[in-house]
Amino acid sequence: MPSEPRDRSSDGARCQALDNDLVWAIRMISTALRRAAAEASETLPGGSRAYLVLMALAPTEDNPPTQLELAGRVGLDRTVMTYLLDDLEERGVLVRRPNPRDRRSRHVILTDEGRAQLQRVRTETAAAETRLLAELGEEERTQFRDLLARVAHTAQRGTRGD
Structure with a gap:
């Protein structure tokens, strides 16, 4: 069930022009x-960049990138990625193995420690997401994430030039 809209008159100096501005909302x-x-x-080397790497690796165990x-x-x-992976591998969060099809490239694989770190960080960020999306009902949250x-x-x- 959709949540009731908030009474925005109590927001004081709110600039209504921003309410429908995508740049402001995304920021x-x-x-x-x-x-x-x-x-x-x-606590992860690379901070939130490391989190993104771990999230991208989590579902790839059968086909590591x-x-x-x-x-x-x-x-x-790719240069930043190399340094980040060096730091994460040193911490035991992931391993790199030669690609059997092309020995010049390496597959990146999450370790058990990496999965544990990801679960910890994911739990904490999920709590923040829940607070942020508190104005939305469950169906709206799902739709919002999908969109x-x-x-x-x-x-x-667009950034890759596809």
Whole structure:
């Protein structure tokens, strides 16, 4: 069931022109989520970048990505990705193994420690997401996430020049 709209008259100096501005809305959401992700992942080398890498690796156990594929999935420069993976591998969060089809590339694989770290960070960020989306009902949350994912994929294709 959709939640009731809030009474916005109590928001004081609210600028109504911003209410329908996508740049403003995304900035507010992004700032809140970045802060939560940074706090939750502060013990990982690379912080929230590491969190994104772990999230991208979690469902890939049967078909691990190469470093280059992983960099594209999370939107990181391949040089930055190499340094980040070096740090994460040193911490035992992931391992890199030669690609049997192309020995010049390496597959990136999450370790048990990496899965444990991901679960910890994911739990903390999920709590922040719940607080952020408190105004929405469950169905609206699902729809909101689905719509954002679709737009994010479009944006990602645009940055790659597809």
